[in-house]
Amino acid sequence: MKTASFKTKVLTANRLTDGISVWLGADGEWVVSLRDAFLARHEDAVAAIEAAGRQALADNRVVDVNVIEIEETESGPRPFRLRERIRAQGPSIDYAPASAARVSQAA
Amino acid sequence: MYRYDEFDHAFVAARVSQFSDQVERRLSGDISEDAFKPLRLMNGVYLQLHAYMLRVAVPYGTLNGRQMRKLAHIARVYDRGYGHFTTRQNIQYNWPALSDMPAILNELAEVEMHAIQTSGNCIRNVTADHFAGAAADEVADPRPYAEILRQWSSVHPEFSFLPRKFKIAVTGSDRDRAAIQVHDIGLQLKKDDQGRLGFAVWIGGGQGRTPILAKKVKDFLPEADLLTYTTAIMRVYNLHGRRDNKYKARIKILVHETGVEKLSQEIEAEWLHLKDGELKLPAADIAAINAYFAPPELAARAEGWGELAAWKKSDPGFASWVGRNVAPHRHPDYAMVTISLKPIGGIPGDASADQMDAVAKLAEEFGHDEIRVTHEQNLVLPHVALADLEPLYRALLADGLATANAGLITDIIACPGLDYCALANARSIPVAQEISNRFGDLKRQADIGDLKIKISGCINACGHHHVGHIGILGVEKKGAELYQISLGGSGDENASIGEIIGRGFEPDRITDAIETIVDTYLANRTGADEIFIECYRRIGAEPFKTALYSSEAEAA
Numbered sequence: 001m002k003t004a005s006f007k008t009k010v011l012t013a014n015r016l017t018d019g020i021s022v023w024l025g026a027d028g029e030w031v032v033s034l035r036d037a038f039l040a041r042h043e044d045a046v047a048a049i050e051a052a053g054r055q056a057l058a059d060n061r062v063v064d065v066n067v068i069e070i071e072e073t074e075s076g077p078r079p080f081r082l083r084e085r086i087r088a089q090g091p092s093i094d095y096a097p098a099s100a101a102r103v104s105q106a107a
Numbered sequence: 108m109y110r111y112d113e114f115d116h117a118f119v120a121a122r123v124s125q126f127s128d129q130v131e132r133r134l135s136g137d138i139s140e141d142a143f144k145p146l147r148l149m150n151g152v153y154l155q156l157h158a159y160m161l162r163v164a165v166p167y168g169t170l171n172g173r174q175m176r177k178l179a180h181i182a183r184v185y186d187r188g189y190g191h192f193t194t195r196q197n198i199q200y201n202w203p204a205l206s207d208m209p210a211i212l213n214e215l216a217e218v219e220m221h222a223i224q225t226s227g228n229c230i231r232n233v234t235a236d237h238f239a240g241a242a243a244d245e246v247a248d249p250r251p252y253a254e255i256l257r258q259w260s261s262v263h264p265e266f267s268f269l270p271r272k273f274k275i276a277v278t279g280s281d282r283d284r285a286a287i288q289v290h291d292i293g294l295q296l297k298k299d300d301q302g303r304l305g306f307a308v309w310i311g312g313g314q315g316r317t318p319i320l321a322k323k324v325k326d327f328l329p330e331a332d333l334l335t336y337t338t339a340i341m342r343v344y345n346l347h348g349r350r351d352n353k354y355k356a357r358i359k360i361l362v363h364e365t366g367v368e369k370l371s372q373e374i375e376a377e378w379l380h381l382k383d384g385e386l387k388l389p390a391a392d393i394a395a396i397n398a399y400f401a402p403p404e405l406a407a408r409a410e411g412w413g414e415l416a417a418w419k420k421s422d423p424g425f426a427s428w429v430g431r432n433v434a435p436h437r438h439p440d441y442a443m444v445t446i447s448l449k450p451i452g453g454i455p456g457d458a459s460a461d462q463m464d465a466v467a468k469l470a471e472e473f474g475h476d477e478i479r480v481t482h483e484q485n486l487v488l489p490h491v492a493l494a495d496l497e498p499l500y501r502a503l504l505a506d507g508l509a510t511a512n513a514g515l516i517t518d519i520i521a522c523p524g525l526d527y528c529a530l531a532n533a534r535s536i537p538v539a540q541e542i543s544n545r546f547g548d549l550k551r552q553a554d555i556g557d558l559k560i561k562i563s564g565c566i567n568a569c570g571h572h573h574v575g576h577i578g579i580l581g582v583e584k585k586g587a588e589l590y591q592i593s594l595g596g597s598g599d600e601n602a603s604i605g606e607i608i609g610r611g612f613e614p615d616r617i618t619d620a621i622e623t624i625v626d627t628y629l630a631n632r633t634g635a636d637e638i639f640i641e642c643y644r645r646i647g648a649e650p651f652k653t654a655l656y657s658s659e660a661e662a663a
Contacts, residue, residue: 014158018158018159018205019205021158060133060134082586091157091527093454093536095526
């Protein structure tokens with residue numbers, strides 16, 4: 001049950017094969033955009049995503065699994081911590097002079 | 108430069124094969140992340156915020172064109188088209204896939220490179236003066252000794268699981284360009300009264316959360332005793348270094364807690380058992396390694412003197428670049444060229460694959476196929492004829508590599524910070540970019556003169572902020588970034604640790620604060636020949652504190 005002090009949470013990790021940041025989606029798949037993440041709005045949902053994280057770690061699909069707190073905004077979920085905002089949005093700098101990005105969408 | 112012998116080739120090939128097998132087993136789920144993590148770290152593979160990171164060793168910062176081309180190729184094929192040169196003279200790739208690591212390491216092995224011991228509690232890549240083998244003021248080339256240390260320390264069974272990581276730096280002249288006093292062991296090549304070559308030995312320097320300058324434990328160590336004495340230091344550290352607390356595990360803490368006199372006695376006692384043993388370096392072995400580093404044959408190119416003067420007269424941009432980025436070579440017809448990786452508003456230390464290819468080509472064309480990586484995150488062509496400076500400059504200009512700012516306020520060291528690093532608390536790169544843009548006008552920079560700004564995004568101090576004339580440390584306070592300024596640090600032969608000047612500044616105020624500090628320096632210096640650090644040492648922190656904080660105090 002959602003209480004006044006409860007903060008919405010999402011599950012995040014890095015994909016094992018390429019290390020790319022991912023979030024757990026509503027269909028149980030790992031997605032590369034925080035906007036598509038499943039929002040855990042009460043304790044039972046948090047317990048469920050934590051269990052999903054443990055399983056994904058055990059299945060060697062992801063590493064560095066963490067539950068993080070976000071606020072729900074009109075433009076989508078926004079992590080409270082800057083570190084997680086940067087993980088979600090990518091480096092805050094114009095970093096790739098000649099991007100040869102090979103980011104695939106599948107976990 | 109050093110060429111792999113059969114042993115080196117076999118050793119690196121075996122390691123690539125071993126790690127490839129480990130990666131394969133990890134990807135197929137045969138080994139867990141807990142089991143795999145120490146294995147990947149031993150091979151330079153980290154996990155950062157957005158992806159894996161691969162740190163490739165560049166021993167003592169020395170590369171040839173073929174190797175640089177390979178680094179460009181890896182950036183292009185396996186990463187996102189760029190790499191980041193680090194304060195440890197290495198290169199990091201920010202986006203490689205784990206599944207590509209075996210292929211990348213195989214490609215590196217083709218050009219005698221690897222990523223071994225770029226992480227973990229072992230002896231890390233040995234660093235050296237980036238002007239080694241070329242500088243006019245050099246006593247001897249430090250690279251052969253760094254290479255001897257590299258060979259000895261590679262998978263050394265006794266020193267592969269130290270209390271903490273261990274960094275050794277070697278410099279070849281009185282002028283310290285390798286920051287030896289902030290290393291676990293610092294070695295300064297020198298000659299004794301009889302002209303014999305040896306080292307002054309310093310131990311226990313380091314930055315991180317407890318910055319401490321090294322203490323000298325030997326004024327002159329004969330070169331033959333390099334490994335016997337280093338082994339004695341390592342044994343004493345390995346035995347007594349703390350393993351109960353990683354923040355107190357570096358040798359600097361052991362030196363600090365034990366006292367340098369007592370620790371020196373223990374090192375000497377250990378050395379007694381070792382000094383005439385098998386690690387004593389035979390003169391023939393030293394000579395054999397030195398032969399690998401024989402300087403290139405530099406033909407007389409006296410025509411460059413007149414040409415250089417004429418070019419400087421006709422092109423102020425070229426003259427500025429020569430004034431800042433070209434340094435005296437031991438051969439009067441040649442020069443050492445710093446290729447700035449600090450374009451105005453750019454990311455310190457980043458180079459695109461195309462730029463790496465360009466540097467490789469220019470090194471082959473104009474620089475006797477030698478390239479150096481500096482701990483200040485620039486590149487160097489150490490042997491360029493004065494007569495070739497102008498065409499070299501034109502080519503660098505075309506590739507965005509001719510920024511005339513070596514040693515100036517925009518030649519900023521910055522760690523990757525929170526834009527990439529999992530350990531960081533705050534961003535470093537955007538701070539560096541904003542300062543660079545603010546002071547980007549070349550005339551203004553030249554008026555300010557030598558000034559080293561160094562920025563770290565956390566207390567681990569990869570951006571060397573403790574030894575910046577102006578150091579900036581990013582911290583997280585109440586969920587937001589805050590930047591703490593220290594003044595008066597220096598990483599050269601007159602090393603000092605900067606002093607924190609006062610409370611920190613928010614991201615939108617840090618550049619203004621730096622400008623206030625610079626203006627205070629300009630108002631107080633005795634003249635243009637009194638550089639920032641000298642002025643600070645003369646007048647102290649107070650004028651800077653007053654300028655930064657007095658208006659706030661009055662308002663309060």
